[in-house]
Amino acid sequence: MVKKLSEIHIRDPYILTVPTDKKYYLYGTEGSTAWSGQPVGFDSYVSEDLIHWDGPYPVFRPNPGFWSDHHYWAPEVYAFGEKYVMFASFKADHVCRGTEALISDHPLGPFRPLGDRPLTPPDWECLDGTLYTDEDGRHWMVFCREWLQVTDGEMYAVPLKPGLDAAEGEPKLLFRASDAPWSKAGEQGQYVTDGPFLHKMASGELIMLWSTGGAKGYTMGIARSTSGKVTGPWSQDPEPLFAEDGGHGMIFRDLNGHLRMTIHSPNVQPLERPVIYELAEENGRLRYVAKN
Structure with missing residues (x-):
């Protein structure tokens, strides 16, 4: 079934551009089961123009015995050699939430777990792992440690083994949510990292989009690595990039090479929807200039 973005109820959108297919693949957290209910897995939508989306296509369905039974969140899919790797977060009762790697031969799956457990520490409540490969070809996963466990949400980077099936070292603390001047504490005094x-x-500067609570609701801003390395140190821009109750964004290039960003907005169930903006980069700053 062909849909427009306004008809697709997902959070945490992620778009993979595949030039050889001349297609885009959209993934995200199923909006109706994001907080409650038992998810069936992850789906994808396919487009050739970023306007009309065909789907949903099932890309991950857990086998019997899979350790997680709820909170299937934030799938991200990357080309990895001749394969495709998904990072996604999962939860089970009495088991800490963690980000796990999955692998497939095709962007539409089927994806299967790559290792035997999440890449995040087993005794930490974590979510939203994203893949970064540095200039030396070393793979890292940047992820959040939840405020539920530490109150002031934390951002970490952990080095991964070449096959992405396990961590290869200890997580390194990058910053805390309260470091950003635009981050606002919640009712319980918590600061969120998302x-x-x-x-x-274009200058080679390494930046990070990340989201938290702000003055007008869900807010997304930019952190900058002052060393150019994933391990930082990281500084926070004084003003957020998006402050109107939307976030969990990612940046991609369309088939014409233009820079784009997708977020979900608003951050209110059941109204959240994926939104795409065209971006402009000016003097080291990002600015969204058009909306799909």
Whole structure:
């Protein structure tokens, strides 16, 4: 079934551009089961123009015995050699939430777990792992440690083994949510870290999109690595990039090479929908200039 973005109820949107197919693949958290209910897995939508989306197509369905039975969140899919790798977060009762790697021969799956457990520490409540490969070819996963466990949400990077099937070292703390001047504490005094995504600017500067609570609801801003390395140190821009109750964004290039960003907005169930903006980069800053 062909749909427009306004008809697709997902959170945490992620778009993979595949030039050889001349197609885009949209993934995300199923909106109706994001917080409650038992998800069936992950789906994808396919487009040739970023306007009309065909689907949903099932890309991940857990086998019997899969350890998680709820909170299937934030799938991201990357080309990895001749394969495709998905990072996604999962939860089970009495088991800490974690990000796991899955692998497939095709963007539409089927994806299967790559390792035997999540890439995040087993005794940490974590979510929203995103893949970054540095200039030396080393793979890292940047992820959030939840405020539920530490109150002031934390952002970490952990090095991964070449096959992405396990961590290869200890997580390194990058920053805390309260470090950003636009981050606002919730009713319980908590600061949220959500949705990291790393991007190299035209100048070579390494930035990170990430989301938290702000003055007008869900808010997304930019952190900058002052060393150019994923391990930082990281500084926070003084003003957010998007402050109107939307976020968990990522950046991609369309088939014509133009820079785009997708987020979900608003951050209110059941109204959240994926939104796509065209971006402009000016003097080391990003600005969204048009909306699909």
